Every structure is written in structure tokens, then in C-alpha cells.
Amino acid sequence: MGYGVVGKGVAYAIxxxxxxxEKRTGFKxxxxxxxxxxxxxxxxxxRLITHDVEDVMGDGDVDVVVETMGGLNAAFxxxxxxxxxxxxxxxxxxxxxxxRGPELLKAAAERGVNYLFDASVGGGIPVITPVSECLVAGNxxxxxxxxxxxxxxxxxxxxxxxxxxxETLKLAQEMGYAESDPAADIEGDDARRKLAIISSVxxxxxxxxxxxxxxxxxxxxxxDILQATDLGRxxxxxxxxxxxARGGSEAYVLPVMLDRRDPLASVDGVYNALTxxxxxxGDVMFRGQGAGMLPTGGAVVSDxxxxxxxxxRCAALCWDRDAAINISEFSKLIHGFYVRVExxxxxxxxxxxFRRFPEARVLPRYADGGGCDGSAVTPRTVxxxxxxxxxxxxxxxxxxxxAAVAGSTVRFTARLPLTG
Amino acid sequence: MGYGVVGKGVAYAIxxxxxxxEKRTGFKxxxxxxxxxxxxxxxxxxRLITHDVEDVMGDGDVDVVVETMGGLNAAFxxxxxxxxxxxxxxxxxxxxxxxRGPELLKAAAERGVNYLFDASVGGGIPVITPVSECLVAGNxxxxxxxxxxxxxxxxxxxxxxxxxxxETLKLAQEMGYAESDPAADIEGDDARRKLAIISSVxxxxxxxxxxxxxxxxxxxxxxDILQATDLGRxxxxxxxxxxxARGGSEAYVLPVMLDRRDPLASVDGVYNALTxxxxxxGDVMFRGQGAGMLPTGGAVVSDxxxxxxxxxRCAALCWDRDAAINISEFSKLIHGFYVRVExxxxxxxxxxxFRRFPEARVLPRYADGGGCDGSAVTPRTVxxxxxxxxxxxxxxxxxxxxAAVAGSTVRFTARLPLTG
Numbered sequence: 106m107g108y109g110v111v112g113k114g115v116a117y118a119i120x121x122x123x124x125x126x127e128k129r130t131g132f133k134x135x136x137x138x139x140x141x142x143x144x145x146x147x148x149x150x151x152r153l154i155t156h157d158v159e160d161v162m163g164d165g166d167v168d169v170v171v172e173t174m175g176g177l178n179a180a181f182x183x184x185x186x187x188x189x190x191x192x193x194x195x196x197x198x199x200x201x202x203x204x205r206g207p208e209l210l211k212a213a214a215e216r217g218v219n220y221l222f223d224a225s226v227g228g229g230i231p232v233i234t235p236v237s238e239c240l241v242a243g244n245x246x247x248x249x250x251x252x253x254x255x256x257x258x259x260x261x262x263x264x265x266x267x268x269x270x271x272e273t274l275k276l277a278q279e280m281g282y283a284e285s286d287p288a289a290d291i292e293g294d295d296a297r298r299k300l301a302i303i304s305s306v307x308x309x310x311x312x313x314x315x316x317x318x319x320x321x322x323x324x325x326x327x328x329d330i331l332q333a334t335d336l337g338r339x340x341x342x343x344x345x346x347x348x349x350a351r352g353g354s355e356a357y358v359l360p361v362m363l364d365r366r367d368p369l370a371s372v373d374g375v376y377n378a379l380t381x382x383x384x385x386x387g388d389v390m391f392r393g394q395g396a397g398m399l400p401t402g403g404a405v406v407s408d409x410x411x412x413x414x415x416x417x418r419c420a421a422l423c424w425d426r427d428a429a430i431n432i433s434e435f436s437k438l439i440h441g442f443y444v445r446v447e448x449x450x451x452x453x454x455x456x457x458x459f460r461r462f463p464e465a466r467v468l469p470r471y472a473d474g475g476g477c478d479g480s481a482v483t484p485r486t487v488x489x490x491x492x493x494x495x496x497x498x499x500x501x502x503x504x505x506x507x508a509a510v511a512g513s514t515v516r517f518t519a520r521l522p523l524t525g
Numbered sequence: 526m527g528y529g530v531v532g533k534g535v536a537y538a539i540x541x542x543x544x545x546x547e548k549r550t551g552f553k554x555x556x557x558x559x560x561x562x563x564x565x566x567x568x569x570x571x572r573l574i575t576h577d578v579e580d581v582m583g584d585g586d587v588d589v590v591v592e593t594m595g596g597l598n599a600a601f602x603x604x605x606x607x608x609x610x611x612x613x614x615x616x617x618x619x620x621x622x623x624x625r626g627p628e629l630l631k632a633a634a635e636r637g638v639n640y641l642f643d644a645s646v647g648g649g650i651p652v653i654t655p656v657s658e659c660l661v662a663g664n665x666x667x668x669x670x671x672x673x674x675x676x677x678x679x680x681x682x683x684x685x686x687x688x689x690x691x692e693t694l695k696l697a698q699e700m701g702y703a704e705s706d707p708a709a710d711i712e713g714d715d716a717r718r719k720l721a722i723i724s725s726v727x728x729x730x731x732x733x734x735x736x737x738x739x740x741x742x743x744x745x746x747x748x749d750i751l752q753a754t755d756l757g758r759x760x761x762x763x764x765x766x767x768x769x770a771r772g773g774s775e776a777y778v779l780p781v782m783l784d785r786r787d788p789l790a791s792v793d794g795v796y797n798a799l800t801x802x803x804x805x806x807g808d809v810m811f812r813g814q815g816a817g818m819l820p821t822g823g824a825v826v827s828d829x830x831x832x833x834x835x836x837x838r839c840a841a842l843c844w845d846r847d848a849a850i851n852i853s854e855f856s857k858l859i860h861g862f863y864v865r866v867e868x869x870x871x872x873x874x875x876x877x878x879f880r881r882f883p884e885a886r887v888l889p890r891y892a893d894g895g896g897c898d899g900s901a902v903t904p905r906t907v908x909x910x911x912x913x914x915x916x917x918x919x920x921x922x923x924x925x926x927x928a929a930v931a932g933s934t935v936r937f938t939a940r941l942p943l944t945g
Binding site: 235392415 | 545643655658659729788805807811814819824831835
């Protein structure tokens with residue numbers, strides 16, 4: 106259901122690698138129907154296209170339904186309907202899994218079928234299966250990842266090519282890495298949905314994606330990226346969830362200036378990566394192509410085989426809305442801060458800032474815009490680095506300074522992880 | 526069976542995390558017997574120790590037998606015996622899987638039980654399951670890894686601390702990272718057994734570990750490591766297998782000077798990593814702790830759960846001795862070469878070398894042993910870099926030069942991967 110980029114990748118993988126799959130797994134995959142609103146007269150699978158969902162649901166030969174439609178409403182209805190007909194469902198639809206995962210997993214379990222969604226997080230990187238089946242013995246303490254390919258491509262490209270945010274976004278759209286409406290990627294919603302899904306799998310408890318503190322990269326400039334380099338760091342959009350040793354949980358998606366020796370710092374371009382930290386296995390990192398027709402299509406196909414294999418897969422995946430993970434600790438987190446401010450009175454701002462953050466320092470500007478998009482460089486801009494503060498303290502003090510020096514605005518904030 | 530480091534890790538994981546495992550998977554694990562030659566009166570599981578294998582095999586309550594004895598003979602016999610009693614076997618014994626994998630997988634399949642060995646490659650890093658179950662759709666073209674924790678710890682430590690090979694080996698032994706007889710690690714046999722296992726899984730065809738061209742790091746010096754740094758590279762013991770586009774396969778374990786931006790170059794200490802390259806998923810990398818009581822014990826436990834779950838797991842794992850992978854292409858591989866030579870007549874050696882490798886260059890020595898173990902620095906040592914040659918051509922020409930300048934010996938060779 107859904108013959109877009111991922112759906113086409115699934116069809117391609119089945120057509121192209123069916124023989125290998127049968128030889129390796131004993132399963133012969135046959136593509137029986139393709140449900141889509143459009144016709145695809147030039148597709149090799151044109152004869153399988155249907156506009157009537159009943160062609161899929163009413164066909165007793167259909168064991169597994171693939172949902173790559175995206176969206177919430179029709180996808181939800183059709184998925185439930187497949188379960189009711191005793192069919193397994195495999196999806197790449199992260200919106201739906203993040204929003205309605207608990208109900209759908211429960212509905213699948215009640216009907217004795219599987220609902221699998223490895224392709225919804227990390228594209229072609231196997232993450233759901235390793236976390237739910239291989240790292241199942243110990244406790245998982247943290248999940249840290251670069252989970253959005255669009256923003257990671259943009260940040261990497263700005264760094265390596267010295268381009269502005271606007272021209273890089275345009276390039277990403279031309280190359281098919283960004284949607285015409287890029288908000289879900291740029292604002293961090295895509296990454297937080299994926300973080301919610303993998304965290305729910307790791308902890309067997311529902312993490313509501315809307316509760317995850319999220320800041321995107323809409324306001325990043327080339328100068329911010331160059332400043333990170335000067336600090337021996339790399340700016341990345343990082344998604345993290347943690348169970349804290351003192352109790353409580355936290356989860357966020359934030360622009361973070363990682364130490365350049367951090368294994369995640371070298372994950373560039375459309376690559377994604379995920380590090381799972383725990384008390385038994387230590388840190389395990391998974392890295393690969395986080396999106397794209399073939400990797401994501403391939404991930405769906407391996408879930409099709411799992412869904413069809415005897416035995417229920419759901420046990421390790423089920424998570425309950427009642428056992429929700431409560432995120433309450435964000436304001437207590439302690440980070441270093443990089444903050445770029447615009448103020449009509451930079452001197453007054455600087456004075457007030459140092460009064461409240463005596464340990465802070467001002468970073469030298471790229472004053473002549475050398476290599477930068479000059480637009481961001483105005484004498485009214487000041488960039489500070491605060492070595493260490495809690496999120497709550499930082500937000501409070503910044504609000505106080507902004508109130509004291511009228512007309513001042515924070516343009517961009519990035520976190521610096523504290524070492525040790 | 527076997528209460529050594531890994532066996533103790535398995536017992537610890539079951540005792541410590543049994544509740545979590547039951548909650549997440551529905552399986553209640555009970556440790557019934559521990560077979561070992563020794564007694565462990567101070568162990569929390571002392572009462573489970575037995576010296577009679579029949580206590581394990583004859584107990585109808587035993588569903589899964591864990592073999593962490595190591596070695597080939599008793600481990601093989603006991604494993605077959607477990608299959609004959611209808612018990613699944615989970616192992617971390619890479620010697621046995623590499624040597625007798627095909628027979629054991631066949632014997633398990635005939636009895637309708639599972640033989641699982643995720644812990645035999647990569648310790649706590651999930652690699653066998655992701656490769657056999659998640660990356661199953663496309664073709665796998667290459668496997669590249671750092672698969673031995675001992676040698677990787679030593680190379681990293683020499684680089685970061687400027688220590689000699691001998692003192693680093695001693696330290697590794699004191700820290701428990703190296704055996705008292707370190708040959709299997711240092712000479713590369715451990716890595717090639719692991720490469721053979723994961724390659725056999727990836728291709729569903731038997732790769733005999735003894736056919737893999739292997740050079741270890743026994744002759745590496747601190748100077749070689751510092752020379753790599755000067756070349757913008759990092760020296761690693763790399764295991765690689767590939768199916769070549771022109772047909773044929775190759776596999777090797779070699780000291781390789783990786784470009785420092787290669788994701789494997791930053792895998793330091795006791796960490797291991799594996800990159801799987803293919804036509805559908807692109808490059809997927811797995812990284813984590815490649816050894817140790819807890820990670821490896823945890824990997825065994827997740828296989829216990831898989832083994833006991835309904836449904837046979839063997840299909841994707843079975844590989845046949847008849848469908849063996851024939852490695853024939855090593856001499857045709859083209860690399861750059863770093864080669865350190867000792868000769869009684871360095872000038873003559875240099876002249877002859879340049880006659881045969883006109884593109885070569887001589888690297889400046891760390892002449893005063895600055896930061897180096899001075900012992901290796903003699904005026905009779907010459908280090909060359911050859912930008913590109915086939916393995917066959919290189920070996921032939923070096924043999925000719927050594928014959929021409931009597932008494933000359935190659936002390937150490939590392940490969941430089943060609944880019945692009």
C-alpha cells in the first residue's frame with residue numbers, strides 16, 4: 106500500500122533479489138497487488154496496481170501487507186483492517202508508529218499477527234531487531250543518534266563546502282534529500298518520532314514523541330558550523346534518550362557540538378547512526394544509510410520475511426501506553442552552551458551576560474564574513490560560550506538578560522556535552 | 526558447559542537480568558547445570574557445578590545447552606550429543622564454528638534444533654543476526670572489520686602512549702586483554718576465524734578459515750605506527766572478504782594503514798567493528814565491545830532466547846561445505862605498500878628497489894629514536910612506500926631484491942588501501 110519511494114524500493118528488492126531471498130531463507134516472495142491512488146503505466150509492475158483496498162484485504166493469498174503510504178488516517182484504518190483479516194503488516198511509516206504504535210501493537214497481538222517496523226527508524230540500518238532481539242539481556246541506559254539524513258546532509262555539506270543554510274537546503278531539495286516542505290526534517294520532528302520509537306522498543310514502555318524536547322536547525326548559519334570547527338567540535342542534530350542513574354528519564358533532539366573524536370562526529374552526509382549504551386553490552390553503535398529507496402525497501406523486505414516466519418515476533422516489541430516513559434528531567438540536565446545573540450546594545454548585553462554567567466567567554470567573530478554568508482555577520486551579534494549550566498538555569502537567565510536589554514533575541518543555541 | 530570468562534558472564538546475565546528478560550520476551554531462563562572440570566566453591570552457582578556431562582544431556586528439563594568450553598574435540602562431541610538429545614546449542618566457540626560449522630549446522634538441522642553462535646564474532650556486537658536476518662534482501666559485496674580486541678588494544682595503546690610492542694603486550698597480558706600465549710591474537714588467527722564465520726553467514730557458503738591469507742602484527746614497531754600517523758593514516762589489523770565484480774573472491778587479514786577519516790580508523794582500544802557493504806543497503810557498520818565477560822555473556826543469552834523461541838532459525842545460517850567460497854584472487858589485489866627492510870647494504874638495496882619500483886619513495890626515519898624504541902632504529906633499516914602494485918608483483922619483486930642483496934630481510938609490511 107503506497108507506491109512512493111519506499112514502496113518502489115520494496116517492489117524492486119522483491120523483483121531483483123527474490124531468488125537470493127528464497128535460497129537464503131526458504132521464503133518465496135510474490136508481489137500480488139500494489140495499492141495507490143495513481144496509475145503507473147510505465148512501471149514494470151503496472152499490471153498489479155489497484156485503487157481498491159479490498160483487492161488487497163480480500164485476497165486470501167496475501168500473507169503480509171506492506172504499508173508505505175505514510176500519514177495517519179488511511180494508513181491506520183488499512184493496518185487495522187489487515188490485522189482483522191489475519192494478515193501481518195510491515196511498515197516504514199514512522200508518523201503512524203510513533204503516534205499509534207501502542208494500539209496497533211496491541212491489535213496485532215490480539216489477532217495473533219505481527220506488526221513490524223524496522224524500516225521506520227534508520228532506513229537500511231538494522232536497529233529495531235538488534236535492540237529488541239540481540240541486546241535484550243541487560244539494561245539499556247541511553248540511546249544517542251543522528252537519525253535524520255536531510256539535516257545531517259545539510260550540516261555536513263555546509264561544513265565541507267562553506268555554503269549557506271539557504272543554498273544548501275535548495276541543493277538538498279534538488280537532490281531529493283529534502284521535501285519541498287522541509288519542516289519535519291529541519292525542525293527535528295522526524296528525528297524525535299524515530300527517537301520515540303526506538304526508545305519505546307528499548308524500554309518496552311511508550312515514549313510519546315510529542316513530549317520530547319526538540320530544537321531543530323532552522324536558524325543555523327555557516328558561522329555556527331565554522332565556530333564549532335574552531336572549538337574542535339562538529340555540529341550535529343543529536344537525538345538522545347536516557348534513563349538517569351538518580352531515577353527519571355530524559356529525551357531530547359538538539360543541535361549539539363560534539364567533540365570531533367566522538368564516533369558520531371564523523372557520521373556525515375545522508376548517513377545515520379545510533380549508539381545504544383547499557384550495563385551489559387557497553388556502547389554498541391549502528392551506522393549506515395538512514396533513508397533512500399533501496400536501503401529502506403530492503404529493510405521492509407527483511408521484515409516481510411520475519412513477519413511470515415512461524416512464531417510471533419511481537420512479544421519483544423510490545424509496549425504499553427499505560428507504562429509510558431515520563432520525561433521530567435530536561436531542565437535539570439547540565440550542558441555547555443554555545444549561544445548566538447542579536448542585540449541593539451551588544452555592550453550592555455555582554456555586561457549583563459557576564460554578570461549572570463561569570464565563567465562564560467565571548468567567541469571571536471568571523472567579522473569579515475570570510476568564507477561565511479556575510480548576512481549573519483553584524484556588529485550587533487555576540488556569540489557566547491558557557492562552560493556549564495543546567496537547562497533550567499540557562500533558560501531562566503537568558504530570559505532575564507533579554508528582558509533587561511530590550512530588543513535582544515537569541516538566534517541559535519547549541520549544546521556542548523560535558524566530558525566525563 | 527565451560528565456566529570460564531564467557532560462561533561466568535552467561536550465568537551472571539541470567540541471574541542478574543532474568544526478570545527483565547522474562548518481562549521483555551516471555552521466556553523464563555533457569556540455569557540448571559554448570560559442567561566444568563574444576564569446582565568453584567566460592568561461586569554463587571557452586572551447587573550447580575557438575576563434572577559429568579550426562580547430568581546435562583540426560584536432563585529432560587534442559588532445552589538449551591550453552592557451550593563456552595572452547596577447543597575442538599570435547600566441544601564437538603558434546604555439541605553433537607546435545608543435538609541427538611533434541612537440545613539446542615548456543616556457543617561462543619569460534620574455533621569450533623570456523624572448523625566444523627558446516628557439519629554442526631547440518632546435524633542441528635537434521636534434528637530440528639538450532640545451533641546459534643552470534644557470540645563467536647564480535648563479542649557483544651550483534652553481527653550474525655543482523656547479517657543473516659536483516660540484511661538478507663540484497664547482495665553482500667564485502668565485509669571489512671577490526672575483529673580482534675587484543676591487537677586493536679595494543680595498536681591503539683602504542684599510538685597513544687608511545688610504548689614498544691613488547692611492553693604493550695606485557696601490559697595487555699596484565700590487564701587480561703591478551704592470553705599468556707598470545708599467538709592466536711597476534712598472528713591473526715583469531716581474526717581470520719571470525720572473518721570466515723561471518724563471511725560464510727553472509728554468503729551462505731563455507732569459507733575455510735585456513736585459506737584466508739593472514740599476516741599478523743608480531744613484527745610491528747612503534748616506528749611503524751608513528752610513520753602511519755605522519756602519512757595521515759592509522760595502522761589497524763584489518764580483516765576483509767570480498768566478492769569481486771569481475772568474478773572470484775578474496776579474503777585476508779593484514780596490517781593496513783587506513784586513511785584516518787575511514788570510519789574504522791577511529792575504532793580504538795578493545796572495540797571491534799564490522800562494515801558490511803552491499804548493493805541494496807550500502808555500507809552498514811556495527812561497532813562495540815568485541816570481547817569481555819559481560820558483552821559476550823549477554824550475546825549468548827540473547828541467542829538462548831532465540832534458540833528456545835518457536836520456529837527454526839537455522840535456514841538463514843546454514844552453509845554447505847560443498848558450496849565453498851574459493852579464494853583465488855589475492856595475488857591480483859592492488860594495494861599501496863609500506864615496507865620496512867633491514868639490509869647489510871642499504872644503498873644497494875635502495876638502488877635495486879627503485880629500479881624495480883620507480884614510483885616508490887623512501888620515508889624519513891625516526892633516526893634518533895625520538896619517542897621510539899630505539900632498538901629498531903639502525904642505519905641498516907630502510908622504509909619504502911610503493912604507491913600501487915599487485916600483491917603478486919610486489920612479492921615477486923621483493924624476493925628478487927632480497928636475492929640480489931644478500932642478507933636482506935623484510936621486517937614488516939603494511940598495506941595502504943587505494944582510494945576510489
